[in-house]
Amino acid sequence: MTPAAPPTRRPGGRTARIRAQVLDAVRAELGEHGYDGLTMDAVAARAGVHRATVYRRWGDVGGLLADVLDAAGDDDWQPPDTASLKGDLAALNHEIQAALTAQPPIVAALIAASFRSEKADHAQRRLWEDRYARCEIIVSRAVRRGELPPRTDARRLLIAATAPLYHQLVLLRTPPDPHLPDHAARTAALAASAGAFADDQGG
Amino acid sequence: MTPAAPPTRRPGGRTARIRAQVLDAVRAELGEHGYDGLTMDAVAARAGVHRATVYRRWGDVGGLLADVLDAAGDDDWQPPDTASLKGDLAALNHEIQAALTAQPPIVAALIAASFRSEKADHAQRRLWEDRYARCEIIVSRAVRRGELPPRTDARRLLIAATAPLYHQLVLLRTPPDPHLPDHAARTAALAASAGAFADDQGG
Numbered sequence: 001m002t003p004a005a006p007p008t009r010r011p012g013g014r015t016a017r018i019r020a021q022v023l024d025a026v027r028a029e030l031g032e033h034g035y036d037g038l039t040m041d042a043v044a045a046r047a048g049v050h051r052a053t054v055y056r057r058w059g060d061v062g063g064l065l066a067d068v069l070d071a072a073g074d075d076d077w078q079p080p081d082t083a084s085l086k087g088d089l090a091a092l093n094h095e096i097q098a099a100l101t102a103q104p105p106i107v108a109a110l111i112a113a114s115f116r117s118e119k120a121d122h123a124q125r126r127l128w129e130d131r132y133a134r135c136e137i138i139v140s141r142a143v144r145r146g147e148l149p150p151r152t153d154a155r156r157l158l159i160a161a162t163a164p165l166y167h168q169l170v171l172l173r174t175p176p177d178p179h180l181p182d183h184a185a186r187t188a189a190l191a192a193s194a195g196a197f198a199d200d201q202g203g
Numbered sequence: 204m205t206p207a208a209p210p211t212r213r214p215g216g217r218t219a220r221i222r223a224q225v226l227d228a229v230r231a232e233l234g235e236h237g238y239d240g241l242t243m244d245a246v247a248a249r250a251g252v253h254r255a256t257v258y259r260r261w262g263d264v265g266g267l268l269a270d271v272l273d274a275a276g277d278d279d280w281q282p283p284d285t286a287s288l289k290g291d292l293a294a295l296n297h298e299i300q301a302a303l304t305a306q307p308p309i310v311a312a313l314i315a316a317s318f319r320s321e322k323a324d325h326a327q328r329r330l331w332e333d334r335y336a337r338c339e340i341i342v343s344r345a346v347r348r349g350e351l352p353p354r355t356d357a358r359r360l361l362i363a364a365t366a367p368l369y370h371q372l373v374l375l376r377t378p379p380d381p382h383l384p385d386h387a388a389r390t391a392a393l394a395a396s397a398g399a400f401a402d403d404q405g406g
Contacts, residue, residue, distance in 0.1 A: 111374070112318045115315045115318045115319070116318070116319070121376070125375065125376055128374075128375055129375075156367075156386065159367050159370060159371065159375075160363075160367055160387070160390055162370075163366035163367045163369070163370035163371075164359075164362050164363055164366045166366070166369075166370050166374055167362060167365075167366035167369050167370060168362065168366075170374060171314070171331075171369055171373060171374075172328065172331055172332075172362075173324070173328055183359065183399075184363070186399065187363055187391075187394045187399040187400070188390075188394075190394050190397055190399050191390045191391075191393050191394040191397075191399075194393050194394075194397065196386075196389065196390040196393050196394075197390070
């Protein structure tokens with residue numbers, strides 16, 4: 001679920017290399033200074049790329065942030081496979097908690113930026129949608145193992161399992177609770193086994 | 204759970220009256236223009252109060268937002284009492300969903316502003332802390348009725364019940380799901396009855 005992946009390999013030519021340099025610079029500037037300190041000029045300088053290139057290709061800070069988020073989704077990330085629903089959700093939650101509390105706080109800064117920039121907002125929502133869609137395999141595996149009823153609402157279950165982490169860390173901004181990833185996973189798995197997310201329970 | 208209460212009665216003298224006028228103006232400006240359009244001068248003009256008074260008393264936009272949030276917590280709000288855990292959580296969630304989707308979007312704008320202004324951040328956290336503390340009576344009533352084990356972790360249960368609404372509406376920004384308030388309440392109540400929030404289950 002980590003929106004900001006570490007710098008990836010750099011295939012392709014000059015265009016791909018410039019993009020990688022610029023996006024690395026955006027992440028670094030964002031981690032150091034947050035949204036308020038992020039400027040096109042600082043990114044260009046840090047990346048060692050002409051300012052004109054950065055303006056032409058990304059337009060503004062929102063364009064840079066959106067491209068960082070889009071690049072984060074352009075990977076082969078798959079949710080953990082631990083052979084149990086509770087284990088998969090717990091491992092997923094540990095990844096989320098690690099990303100949200102990482103230093104420098106790039107993921108947290110990107111989420112905060114999504115309240116400021118419409119382009120970042122759209123890109124952040126695309127990324128979350130993509131991540132949650134990939135995570136649905138956690139639920140279909142659990143159904144296949146007979147852990148869950150066949151018509152379980154995967155998205156609702158995944159939201160229930162992961163929402164407490166986002167709520168505590170992003171909105172309530174309480175110190176990270178090391179037990180919460182496991183606890184929220186266990187709670188959601190327990191409710192799911194009891195049929196709380198079976199489709200015919202809507203409403 | 205509504206952070207921005209409607210304008211309240213105005214006891215007290217001139218100072219209290221000016222505060223009420225100014226905070227009403229902040230809410231109105233915020234609802235119409237969001238954080239980006241909120242200025243000290245517009246608030247002073249709308250409130251019909253001298254600019255100098257607004258600057259002297261609130262300092263900056265962050266000070267205005269913090270005072271709106273503090274004023275919202277200065278009420279006699281109590282969580283709904285429906286005589287069942289599931290009913291109380293559902294009624295609470297309906298209040299939260301209504302506040303987060305209200306037009307004009309004052310509550311949503313205040314949450315967004317808490318990512319921009321340190322003063323608003325602190326005030327928003329104080330308000331949430333106060334609201335969740337008041338909601339703990341939902342859990343103690345359920346324990347008294349024998350619906351829950353005596354040593355249930357009230358805060359964790361309340362977070363689990365309410366987090367999906369905040370996650371969907373504030374972070375994922377998906378359209379409001381009319382079933383979610385009831386569903387998230389029922390899921391949390393089900394897990395709670397199964398002992399998911401019993402204190403000895405930590406970790």
